[in-house]
Amino acid sequence: MSHPTTPDQATASFAPADLYAEIQQFYARQMGLLDDGRPDDWADTFTTDAVFAEASRLAEPLRGREVIRASSRARQERLDADKIDFRHWLGMLDVRPQDDGSVRTRAYALAMRTPRGGQLEIFASVVCHDHLVRVNGAWQVRQRDLTHDGSARD
Template sequence: MMTAETATPVPTGVRTGLYALVQHFYARQMQALDDGRFEEYAATFTEDGTFQHTPGTEPARTRPGIVAELNRFHEKFADDPVRRRHYFNQLVLDPQPDGSYRSTVYALIVRIRPGERPEVWPSCVVHDVLVVDGDEVATRSRTVSYDHLPDAV
């Protein structure tokens, strides 16, 4: 049994205010995505940001490229009343030498269709590089890995 005397603290290297700022950033970012406000979602990325949400595909590059990719992806659901809610949890921020932060987040996506029970699909890990300037946060890159795939990272 570990006691307070034998426990080794885990260094976080991240101040509490920054952690809360990033959580708030993710909440606004995911609500924009879930509500289909793709331009607003893309605006949370740096101008040259990259976004890869489907393993094995080339990432979308730049804000207009991210909007185009999201529109393309959601076309297949045009006749499906599905709604999605992205839940980010277990956020870990690691400072990088260039001043950015590597962010690793567990994500559960809940799919909801009218008259049906919500289902969790899929479970993912989101790997971001975040740029923080004062109270402003932007995603420089995002790669999503899926827990159910054999090559999950």
């Protein structure tokens, strides 16, 4: 699950402002759906054949929107039962347009939760690599690779 950035990539041209603003808003809304407790709408932001990989957490990637949907519904039920507000905070976004019109992104993410009446806990720093494609005019995630800081490296 290594995504080395070559020197070439580091100096590659930047994504244009309209695309960059669009992807920033895409993530604000996508993570907002998940954090608002709407796992079904969140699952619909993935392509039907999407792959969701979480190195060090998932033995096998989740394959397909319906598998992602089932997983996120189960997760939401646990959060509801435990009365936990959860936030996914993405930032430090890099956007690299691909020749085929798709987009590859890298972002830092913080995972945090606050139990009802309890203290905020920011418990994980994660690096997120996405492959985004446009489907009927809307961005969707075709592939997501999450790498947790502090996990063993190859």
